[in-house]
Amino acid sequence: MNAISGAYDWLTTSANWQGEKGVWHRLAEHLYFSGVCLAVACLIALPVALYLGHIGKGGALAVNISNVGRAVPTLAVLILLTLTPLGEHGDVPTLIALVLFAVPPLLTNAYIGMREVDRSVVEAARGMGMSGRQLFARVELPLAYPLVMTGVRSAAVQVVATATLAAMAGEGGLGRIITAGFNLQNTPQVVAGAFLVALLALLVEGVLVLAGRFFDPMRGRSRVSS
Amino acid sequence: MSKRDCLVANDWICGEYIRSRSQELTDATLEHVAITGASVLIGVAVALPLALIARRWRFLAAPILGVTTVLYSIPSLAMFSLLLPFFGLSASLVVTGLVLYSLTILVRNILAGLQAVPEDAREAAKGMGYGPLRLLWEVELPLALPALLAGVRITTVSTVALTTVGAIVDYGGLGTLILDGLDTQFKAQVLTASALCVVLAIAADLLLLALQRLLTPWTRAHRIRPGRFSRKAGAAKSVAKVAEPV
Numbered sequence: 001m002n003a004i005s006g007a008y009d010w011l012t013t014s015a016n017w018q019g020e021k022g023v024w025h026r027l028a029e030h031l032y033f034s035g036v037c038l039a040v041a042c043l044i045a046l047p048v049a050l051y052l053g054h055i056g057k058g059g060a061l062a063v064n065i066s067n068v069g070r071a072v073p074t075l076a077v078l079i080l081l082t083l084t085p086l087g088e089h090g091d092v093p094t095l096i097a098l099v100l101f102a103v104p105p106l107l108t109n110a111y112i113g114m115r116e117v118d119r120s121v122v123e124a125a126r127g128m129g130m131s132g133r134q135l136f137a138r139v140e141l142p143l144a145y146p147l148v149m150t151g152v153r154s155a156a157v158q159v160v161a162t163a164t165l166a167a168m169a170g171e172g173g174l175g176r177i178i179t180a181g182f183n184l185q186n187t188p189q190v191v192a193g194a195f196l197v198a199l200l201a202l203l204v205e206g207v208l209v210l211a212g213r214f215f216d217p218m219r220g221r222s223r224v225s226s
Numbered sequence: 227m228s229k230r231d232c233l234v235a236n237d238w239i240c241g242e243y244i245r246s247r248s249q250e251l252t253d254a255t256l257e258h259v260a261i262t263g264a265s266v267l268i269g270v271a272v273a274l275p276l277a278l279i280a281r282r283w284r285f286l287a288a289p290i291l292g293v294t295t296v297l298y299s300i301p302s303l304a305m306f307s308l309l310l311p312f313f314g315l316s317a318s319l320v321v322t323g324l325v326l327y328s329l330t331i332l333v334r335n336i337l338a339g340l341q342a343v344p345e346d347a348r349e350a351a352k353g354m355g356y357g358p359l360r361l362l363w364e365v366e367l368p369l370a371l372p373a374l375l376a377g378v379r380i381t382t383v384s385t386v387a388l389t390t391v392g393a394i395v396d397y398g399g400l401g402t403l404i405l406d407g408l409d410t411q412f413k414a415q416v417l418t419a420s421a422l423c424v425v426l427a428i429a430a431d432l433l434l435l436a437l438q439r440l441l442t443p444w445t446r447a448h449r450i451r452p453g454r455f456s457r458k459a460g461a462a463k464s465v466a467k468v469a470e471p472v
Binding site: 002003004067070071072073074075076077079080082083157160161164165167168169170175178179181182187190191193194195197198201202205 | 296299300301302303304305306307308310311380383384386387388390391393394395401404405407408411413416417419420423424427428431
């Protein structure tokens with residue numbers, strides 16, 4: 001395949017990695033956008049979801065927000081926000097869109113994780129005299145942890161993907177290498193950029209799987225009782 | 227204010243735009259529906275044999291599910307771009323990308339549906355002399371249908387949204403209008419096309435829900451209605467554990 005050897009050549013040309021439009025700079029932009037927005041989305045969504053799960057209310061909201069998130073095209077939101085007055089403030093539309101699309105998986109998974117905690121375990125903890133706060137921190141949260149982390153992982157993959165699409169709305173990030181390739185009708189560059197984006201997405205997911213295992217509060221102990 | 231031209235003023239909502247460009251909007255919507263429809267149909271056609279293979283040869287189940295999950299994590303722009311050398315700027319590029327995404331949920335749901343077929347039903351059919359193919363078509367697939375259709379609904383809704391990204395190769399249906407609207411700063415075009423996308427997704431979902439009820443009347447007939455909460459949480463479980471491609 002010409003395009004594939006061309007993409008290899010593109011990736012091994014050091015000029016393509018340097019400078020304002022080079023891979024390193026685009027990667028830094030991508031990671032910066034993604035990291036900040038994932039952190040903000042976690043700060044917004046996780047407390048709300050964990051609290052709602054703890055008191056057992058708002059289930060319809062937590063579930064439906066995922067369905068809404070699926071039906072709304074990311075590209076449309078990015079472009080709509082760019083055309084609003086917010087678009088004059090550089091990165092702001094992208095940052096907002098990234099946070100918006102990271103919230104649903106976080107909210108839904110964390111909420112379901114909390115609600116799926118075995119009710120008999122919760123009642124046993126209450127019977128032992130645990131307060132609401134103790135119950136939350138020592139029982140519910142450790143047991144809900146795997147699904148909470150699934151949510152974080154989904155959100156991270158989502159954010160990396162949305163940050164790629166932001167290039168179509170004129171923003172930076174690795175997606176820019178792809179869109180520039182399309183504009184130049186340079187297929188090797190398109191393929192090289194796509195390869196980098198796909199690699200980044202898989203790496204982010206892999207790192208989060210490992211981090212999730214490492215920080216597991218019940219590492220080495222069995223979570224399944226039944 | 228008297229008669230004010232909303233096209234000149236570049237308003238977000240503009241009736242004149244919808245009137246004067248109705249042909250363009252219709253064409254884009256039809257293209258959108260065609261791409262989504264083709265992707266979901268081909269997706270089912272590919273996912274079904276994959277699910278059957280995964281069930282027949284257990285050791286293949288992990289690789290099949292693993293590969294489809296990995297495909298799901300690849301950002302859509304990258305997915306379409308990686309297919310560029312194979313398909314060029316064409317609608318088949320977009321459809322192929324969307325099919326690859328649809329496999330994750332479809333294979334998972336079909337496999338789960340097939341595995342949930344009660345052993346009794348299978349044994350009874352075998353006892354009545356059903357061959358493997360007839361067993362599959364007349365017993366197993368109908369019983370797996372609710373799970374399959376649930377997967378089709380989820381896939382269709384996300385495919386409608388993802389089709390917009392096809393705009394990068396000019397085959398994005400309404401997405402092409404959205405992207406053009408960015409270049410020309412045409413607010414009414416962007417908002418109208420975006421709204422149509424959401425309407426399409428909702429309409430497709432409702433249509434498939436109606437189809438699901440029509441095809442599987444027995445799922446509602448003799449089941450004790452579970453409580454409001456448990457039903458919703460149960461429905462969510464199947465969808466929440468996978469990421470969304472964007």
